[in-house]
Amino acid sequence: MDLTSLTIDVARSAVQDRRTTALALAEAHYERIQKEDGQIGAFLTLCRERAIEQADKIDRMAAEGKQLPPLAGVPVGIKDVMSTRGVRTTAGSKILEKYIPPYDCTAVARMEAAGAVILGKMNCDEFAMGSSNENSAYQPVRNPRDLSRVPGGSSGGSAAAVAADMAVATLGSDTGGSIRQPASFCGVVGLMPTYGRVSRYGLIAFASSLDHIGPLTKTVKDAAIVLRAIAGRDAMDSTSADVPVPDYVPELDKPVRGLKLGVAKEYFGDGLDDEVRHAVEAAIDKLKGLGCEIVPVSLPHTPYAIPTYYLIATAEASSNLARYDGVRYSHRARGVKALSEMYRRSRDEGFGPEVKRRIMLGTYALSAGYYDAYYVKAQKVRTLLTRDFDQAFTKVDAIVTPTSPTAAFRLGEKSNDPLSMYLADIYTVTADLSGIPGISIPCGQTREKLPIGLQILGKHFDEATILRIAHAYEQAA
């Protein structure tokens, strides 16, 4: 049995039936990380002690013949924007280089309660701001499918680790596409749940009204298993929704025949690479062959999504990142004589260029005289974008689109042009703004063998339907 190529349920049953142990699974993944991660750069911190302690606990349960929980013994990675008690959490930033959280993020605690073994913390763009992982203050991540290319971002480490078999599953976060776009670039499954479905408690905030935690996995079924484990109301996050969490796995095999799938021309316009277009159109044909009905829908405000996103996300970020003041837990500049100088120099030294750019844009959009013209304007367009989806979902059960307009680009290709980088998120930001769930699944590859992603968007709290469609496509492909 190759221990590093297993899916969640196969790994769990192997541990349950004593065909392997949680410890052996963890060790096999650490060996693979040792061998592969030097050239990929997906992990920022390994937490071997915590992993072995958890693996031992699972193995004792298995030895006693107890029924194991759904993620028992499964080696996972956690994006480094999620707090882990006693394990360094940097958010990819120098300003948190030495930060050791005193508590666990709810999603992390729920993963461990479900039996998962946390191997370490995944590299990402600084404060999850980026689409290529080149904004990590530590190292860029390279795409395991082609080391000259980016893995996408901001959850680049999370996607690359799953693609390179260094973890069975990982958690990522998605504010403008940061789970789905890297999943697409690396050829894995990435699920962004409905806003409020998964608690944000312990997630280092980027833009609080847009931040989502979700899984990156090898299969759709694995994404369903992880979502079930981490979803549900948490009193520690007042925006986490009090909506029942279904058991997603039995839903997967329900037929998709008769489901109505919306296709919006706004997602197939200028800027969409031809190879991506053909792969996504072929995937839509395949879904039609499975009995889905394809229905044209209109999402007319889509061209306004990126400017809306970059005002709201940066405004919220400028406020959230004000907490890094060098007083309680973040980097403090040396040799400062006065408080205001300490704030400024600590932040100047601790934040990277993209983070400063977004703090500046957000502060500008919120400043006196510009608040209505920029911030409130963007909030109004956010309403229009959400109404587009409301309207479309009166006619269809889900909407299918490309995840990203291109396959993975080269390192350095867009790093000097912030605007062209922002446009990599053009098909993903709409779901974050509206709070609807979305999944990216692999749908073929380019001539250069780069993965292409198919995105399926669903109604609020209807992850079950998009998972079912994704699973049907995956099984047929």
Add this chain to the structure above:
Amino acid sequence: MKVTQKDVAYVADLANLDLSDEERTCMLRDLNSILDYIDRLNELDTSDVPPMAQVSDRYGVDQAKQGSERFAYASRQDVLEGLRKSLPHEEALANAPDPDEHFFRVPKVIER
């Protein structure tokens, strides 16, 4: 040019950033280019559209209520040891760059 060098200095001040001369030059260029792109929002007439601050005011449990009223379930009594016990003193100070045994120390607050 929407943003001037003076605006960059003003906004950096609001954001508690110093920024080097080189960073200020880049910021001037990048902010103007991004704001030019953002200008396309003005093609839309939004005079009768309400702003959307949160996704969650759409799915609070009580459909009959609006906005934050729908989140009655999210409120709780304000008690000293609420959902989580306060951190022990030592743990709260453990990540501080310059603590003494009781407090976070900072440089002089009043400048003369």
